[in-house]
Amino acid sequence: MKIIINGQEIEASPGETVLNAALRSGIYIPHLCYHPRTGPAAKCRACVVEVEGTPGLPTSCNLPVREGMVVSTDTEKVKNAQRVVVDLALSSGRHDCLSCEQNGNCELQDAAYYLGIERPSFHFEQERYPIDDSSEFVYVERDKCISCGRCVVGCNQNVVNEVLNFANRGFETKIVFDNDLKMGTSTCVQCGECVQLCPVGAIIDKNARGVARNWELDKVETVCPYCGVGCQLVLHVDRRKNKIIRITGVEDSPTNSGMLCVKGRYAFDFVGSSERLTTPLIKENGKFREADWEEAIALIADKFRLIRDEFGSDALAGLASAKVTNEENYVFQKFMRREVGTNNVDHCARL
Amino acid sequence: MKFYRMTVLIGIDDQSLKAGAREIEALLNQELNRSQLTDEVNVLEAGSLGFFGTGVTLMVYPGQVTYVNVKLEDIPEIVEEHFLKGRQVSRLTMKPSLTRGYDFNYRRRIVLDNSGLINPEDIEEYIGTGGYEAWEKALLEMKPGEIVEEVKQSGLRGRGGAGFPTGLKWSFTAPLEADQKYFVINADEGEPGTFKDRLIMEGDPHKLLEGLMISCYAVGATKAYIYIRGEYSLCIERLRQAIEQAHEYGLLGKNIFDSGFNLDIEIKVGAGAYVCGEETALIESMEGKRGQPRSKPPFPGVKGAWQKPTVVNNVETIANIPAILRNGAEWFQGFGTDKCTGTKVYTILGDVMMPGLCEVDMGTTLRTIIEQYGGGVKNNRKFKAALVGGAAGVFLPNSLLDVKMDYNNLREYSAVLGSGAILVMNEDADMVDMLWSVIRFFRHESCGKCTPCAKGNELLFEIINEVRQGRGREEDLQEMVRISEAMQQTSFCALGQSLLMPIKSAVDNFRQDFLKRMK
Numbered sequence: 001m002k003i004i005i006n007g008q009e010i011e012a013s014p015g016e017t018v019l020n021a022a023l024r025s026g027i028y029i030p031h032l033c034y035h036p037r038t039g040p041a042a043k044c045r046a047c048v049v050e051v052e053g054t055p056g057l058p059t060s061c062n063l064p065v066r067e068g069m070v071v072s073t074d075t076e077k078v079k080n081a082q083r084v085v086v087d088l089a090l091s092s093g094r095h096d097c098l099s100c101e102q103n104g105n106c107e108l109q110d111a112a113y114y115l116g117i118e119r120p121s122f123h124f125e126q127e128r129y130p131i132d133d134s135s136e137f138v139y140v141e142r143d144k145c146i147s148c149g150r151c152v153v154g155c156n157q158n159v160v161n162e163v164l165n166f167a168n169r170g171f172e173t174k175i176v177f178d179n180d181l182k183m184g185t186s187t188c189v190q191c192g193e194c195v196q197l198c199p200v201g202a203i204i205d206k207n208a209r210g211v212a213r214n215w216e217l218d219k220v221e222t223v224c225p226y227c228g229v230g231c232q233l234v235l236h237v238d239r240r241k242n243k244i245i246r247i248t249g250v251e252d253s254p255t256n257s258g259m260l261c262v263k264g265r266y267a268f269d270f271v272g273s274s275e276r277l278t279t280p281l282i283k284e285n286g287k288f289r290e291a292d293w294e295e296a297i298a299l300i301a302d303k304f305r306l307i308r309d310e311f312g313s314d315a316l317a318g319l320a321s322a323k324v325t326n327e328e329n330y331v332f333q334k335f336m337r338r339e340v341g342t343n344n345v346d347h348c349a350r351l
Numbered sequence: 352m353k354f355y356r357m358t359v360l361i362g363i364d365d366q367s368l369k370a371g372a373r374e375i376e377a378l379l380n381q382e383l384n385r386s387q388l389t390d391e392v393n394v395l396e397a398g399s400l401g402f403f404g405t406g407v408t409l410m411v412y413p414g415q416v417t418y419v420n421v422k423l424e425d426i427p428e429i430v431e432e433h434f435l436k437g438r439q440v441s442r443l444t445m446k447p448s449l450t451r452g453y454d455f456n457y458r459r460r461i462v463l464d465n466s467g468l469i470n471p472e473d474i475e476e477y478i479g480t481g482g483y484e485a486w487e488k489a490l491l492e493m494k495p496g497e498i499v500e501e502v503k504q505s506g507l508r509g510r511g512g513a514g515f516p517t518g519l520k521w522s523f524t525a526p527l528e529a530d531q532k533y534f535v536i537n538a539d540e541g542e543p544g545t546f547k548d549r550l551i552m553e554g555d556p557h558k559l560l561e562g563l564m565i566s567c568y569a570v571g572a573t574k575a576y577i578y579i580r581g582e583y584s585l586c587i588e589r590l591r592q593a594i595e596q597a598h599e600y601g602l603l604g605k606n607i608f609d610s611g612f613n614l615d616i617e618i619k620v621g622a623g624a625y626v627c628g629e630e631t632a633l634i635e636s637m638e639g640k641r642g643q644p645r646s647k648p649p650f651p652g653v654k655g656a657w658q659k660p661t662v663v664n665n666v667e668t669i670a671n672i673p674a675i676l677r678n679g680a681e682w683f684q685g686f687g688t689d690k691c692t693g694t695k696v697y698t699i700l701g702d703v704m705m706p707g708l709c710e711v712d713m714g715t716t717l718r719t720i721i722e723q724y725g726g727g728v729k730n731n732r733k734f735k736a737a738l739v740g741g742a743a744g745v746f747l748p749n750s751l752l753d754v755k756m757d758y759n760n761l762r763e764y765s766a767v768l769g770s771g772a773i774l775v776m777n778e779d780a781d782m783v784d785m786l787w788s789v790i791r792f793f794r795h796e797s798c799g800k801c802t803p804c805a806k807g808n809e810l811l812f813e814i815i816n817e818v819r820q821g822r823g824r825e826e827d828l829q830e831m832v833r834i835s836e837a838m839q840q841t842s843f844c845a846l847g848q849s850l851l852m853p854i855k856s857a858v859d860n861f862r863q864d865f866l867k868r869m870k
Contacts, residue, residue: 032802042646043801045841057840062646077840084837088806122810147799166641166799169624171809173799 005071018060018071019047029073030082030111032089032199033148034061037158037251037258044148045085046111049073057081079115086111091120092171093200094128094143100201105214107199108146129174134184137266138195139206140175147173151194151203159259163188175202192265196248196258207266208246212238217245224264228322228329231256231264244268308340317344355393357434360410362400362467364553365585370406371423378423382430392434398466398554401455402445403706410467417445456711456724461686461694462670463710466554471589474596477557483602485676489565490610493676498569499525502672504680506692511537511628511665512740512769513845514691514758523652524660525570533661534572536563536669537633538579538586541625542741543792544772547696548666550708552579552586555670556593560616562672564602567614570662575616578633581623590618625796629844630663631655632798643800644844667696667771687713691757695768699725701775702732714760718752721775732777736861738785740769742792743849746782746856767852782861783868787815789853797846804847807838811850823869828858 003012005022012021017040022029032044040061048057052070057078060071072078090112097103129142147166152175155164163186167176177186194203217236224231232253236246247265249258270276280296281288291299307315318336320329333345361367361376376394383389400408405419409429416439418429425443432438457464469476477483489498503518524532536559540548552559559577567575579587594616597603605613624642626632631645634656655661671693675683684692691713697720700706704726711720717737721727728734736746739756745766747754754760758768776785794808814831817823831854839851858865 040646043843045801045803045843048841081837081840084807084834085802085841088810089802092806092809123813124806124810125813126809146802147805168799170794170797170799170805173805 001065001067003065003067003069003071006074012065014065016065018049018051018063018065018069021065022060022071022073027073028110028114029060030086030114031061032086032107032111032146033150035150035197035199038150038153038197041149041153044089044146046082046089048078048081048085050075050078082111083115083117086115087117087121089146090117091122092124092126093146094141095120095200100144101204101209101214102198102201103214106201126171132183133206134182135188135190135206136184137190137206137262138183138188138192139204139209140183141202141204142174143202144200145175145202146200147175148199150197150199151175154193154197158257159191159193161187161189161191161193164194190262190266191260192262193259195265196260205246205266208236212245221250223325224260226261226263226267226323228325229255230325231260233260233264235268242272244271304340313341314344316340316342317346318342320345320347322348353390353393356391358393358395358412359434360395360397360400360412360467362398362402362408362410363396363471363585364399365549365583366403367399367407368585370420372407375407375421375423375426378426379430382426383434386430386435388430388434396470396472397468398471399550399708400467401707401709403700403708405445418443419445456709459686459694459712460710461674461683462551462558462667462696463554463708464674465558466550469555471554471556472592474557474593474600477555481677482557482673483561483600485673486561486564486602487608489568489676490608490612495525495569495571498565498676501680502569502675505675505683506680506687506690507668507671507675507683508691508693508758509665510667510671510695510771512542512743512767514768517664517668520652520664521566521570521662523650524662527571527653527660529571529660531574531657531659532570532572533656533659534563534567534570534575535630535633535637535656535661535663536575536577536579536666537628537630537663538577538583538666539621539628539633540580540583540666540770541623541628541796542743542770542772544698544700544738544774545741545770546698547708547771549583549586551666551670551696552583552590556586556589557597558670558673559590559666560593560597560603562669563616564597564614565672565676566662566664566669568612570660572662573613573615575614576619576637576656577616578619578621578627578637580621587618587620594618624798625792626798626844626846629846632844633663634661641798643798644846688755688757688760690759695756695771697724697771697773699773699775701737701773702729702777702780703727703775704729713757714755716753716755717747717773720756720773721752725773725775728775728777730777732779734775735778735780736776736782736785738774738776738789738853739772740767740852741772742789743767743845743852744769744772745852746785746860748860765852766856782857782864783815783819786853786857787819790815790850793846793850801841801843801847803838803841804843807834807842807847808850810834811854818865818868821868821870823865825866825869828862828865832858 001012003010005027010021010025019029029047031047033041042059042062047060049060050072132140152164156162163177166173177183177188195205218239220235220237222233224233232250234248235244238245249256249260251258279290282291320332336345363372383392400410402408407421409418429440432440465480499518499521507517508514538548563575619637621627627636627642629644630651632642636642651661686693694710695713696710698708709724736748738744739747761768790812794812797804797808799805814827835851835854839848842848
């Protein structure tokens with residue numbers, strides 16, 4: 001199916017939205033509430049476009065493509081409307097880009113940049129919300145919230161923890177945890193889904209605040225070392241300090257679709273711990289000494305062989321870790337059955 | 352049947368109850384008993400008699416003598432002087448100059464033809480006026496498709512404000528195959544100054560039920576809800592009673608009239624949010640969720656309440672249905688204008704002699720409504736403006752007094768009929784204050800779902816506050832229009848799209864009022 005956006009012919013598939021077709025073809029349309037994992041909400045209203053033959057300005061995030069439809073995203077009418085919407089979001093909050101953690105990574109900033117909004121132009125009188133830093137890992141600054149609802153959908157429909165929701169109406173609408181508890185005292189398990197989905201700096205990683213600018217960090221993809229689910233992670237690493245600053249989930253990973261648990265996302269301080277073992281240790285005369293892997297593995301193989309030869313294969317048993325992957329568990333049981341020769345294989349089956 | 356020398360109607364509605372109507376009724380019966388007049392004078396409860404701000408109102412036949420603001424201590428005098436001796440108590444009657452000019456327009460009433468005449472709490476009285484004949488006819492003699500066609504033919508358009516053709520709306524849902532379809536009556540009447548639906552439900556609840564039954568059968572819905580605002584306690588009470596009576600008479604329930612058709616009607620009480628008058632927000636609220644509008648499509652007619660096909664119609668719309676079925680589409684076309692058939696119920700309030708309501712043909716001019724049915728502008732002041740259509744309406748100036756009011760014609764003057772509320776302002780009214788209160792209303796009622804409405808209304812409110820307090824600049828007026836224009840283009844639902852009309856009409860037509868505040 002073909003559609004035309006800004007005079008450019010674009011191949012689109014049935015069921016696709018105009019916003020997705022545009023983004024895929026490198027045409028930017030400002031959008032704040034749409035995220036592939038929370039779906040179109042059509043509530044930020046920044047993604048309005050003009051469609052030939054359709055009255056008004058429909059939102060492109062929930063507008064399905066139709067064969068031959070002619071869409072304009074950059075007419076003055078569209079841009080003026082988008083400008084008011086984005087300006088309203090920008091002016092009504094406390095979006096201090098200079099010190100904001102999301103600077104350079106902020107979708108509101110992107111929209112303002114695209115529309116040429118230099119500074120908020122509307123003046124709002126308003127009271128400030130207190131900052132909620134009661135949680136161990138998450139920092140909530142409601143003055144930066146644009147009520148896009150992505151965190152609410154993420155909490156309720158993706159991870160189904162059902163902690164976050166909206167309270168109040170109109171201008172007083174705000175996100176709340178349970179019945180407006182502080183995040184730290186709510187039933188939140190701090191999986192950080194809301195942090196990952198927040199398009200602005202309203203919900204951020206508490207321990208990464210003020211540590212590094214987003215563009216200074218290298219993004220390294222890896223697999224979570226905790227349980228066997230095998231969630232894919234992005235480590236945001238400060239190379240100069242050789243330190244992990246924050247962890248996010250890989251958005252399009254088939255295992256976790258961007259979601260993580262509190263351990264995978266936040267429990268990474270062991271990586272740089274001074275108490276962490278970096279070489280194998282061999283105990284001699286009641287005392288550990290450092291060894292290299294060659295030596296350590298050779299020693300274990302010798303001992304295994306000794307036990308097997310003297311007491312038979314079934315004197316040995318293997319206990320695998322739940323932290324390793326299915327593939328590794330497979331290899332491990334194969335090793336125990338074929339090389340060691342025993343069926344004594346078990347699994348700790350817990351974290 | 353018993354014949355009486357005199358009949359006294361006592362209007363029982365929300366306001367008269369607050370003024371002590373029940374106590375007065377009790378005392379009246381007691382006094383009549385004492386004077387041994389109970390065989391001669393009949394006291395009947397009716398819905399609202401059509402006057403407002405008049406406390407407890409009695410209407411005495413013959414002669415249509417209207418007593419207003421009746422207090423307990425007046426009752427012995429009325430009984431003694433009027434009912435016994437035949438002399439009206441003139442200090443309590445409505446001014447003859449008003450009543451003489453006042454036209455109840457009963458000849459041209461469709462939805463309010465029984466209101467103020469019959470006892471709304473007695474199904475027999477409704478049946479006595481031909482009630483439920485249309486239901487029987489629909490169910491036993493007509494196919495659902497024929498009903499939809501008849502309503503289409505009649506030209507009936509939704510009376511909630513948007514004026515969408517009712518038959519057309521039904522025709523989207525009627526042919527759909529579904530294990531369950533719903534019909535919902537939108538009785539969340541939240542438009543400021545509008546109380547037409549309340550009076551229909553208070554005055555003639557069975558008419559709404561009959562219309563609803565026919566509508567359900569026409570679209571194939573077997574479960575209906577009446578979503579009613581919580582403040583309407585008397586409506587809720589009377590509707591509950593009416594539903595119960597309809598069940599007792601076999602008009603509702605399983606296998607009605609042995610036709611095999613089942614229908615159940617349930618009342619859902621709203622919690623006072625203006626936005627829940629928007630049909631998708633109403634459905635969300637009915638499902639127990641936050642009252643916020645849904646994306647369309649899918650439209651409710653295809654996927655509505657609990658994802659089932661759902662038709663949502665306004666009270667006044669559905670109250671027209673029994674008469675259309677009974678008398679035919681052609682008869683209905685005899686009312687109103689070519690493109691907008693039927694009648695419209697208006698509520699008239701503000702600076703008029705007789706605030707109240709009237710039901711008149713579509714296409715009646717604003718002047719006629721204000722002068723003939725509202726008694727004209729109060730205290731010999733000059734007319735300045737009328738806010739037509741509720742808060743989401745338009746400030747119409749003097750020059751548009753003779754515009755024929757219907758959905759199409761008003762649009763040509765960038766105005767809307769809306770809910771039919773007419774707020775009249777005399778020359779002393781200040782448009783800055785008026786606009787301020789309209790914007791304050793929208794600011795308060797924005798649901799907060801979308802950016803332009805949640806933030807824009809707040810911003811407009813802050814600007815009009817500045818103007819009102821004398822700190823505004825002329826550019827602010829243009830800015831308000833620009834912002835509300837963008838809100839009209841980008842807001843999720845009609846709530847955020849509405850402010851442009853009152854703002855633009857106030858600023859364009861009454862600019863002087865604003866400039867005066869900027870000295």
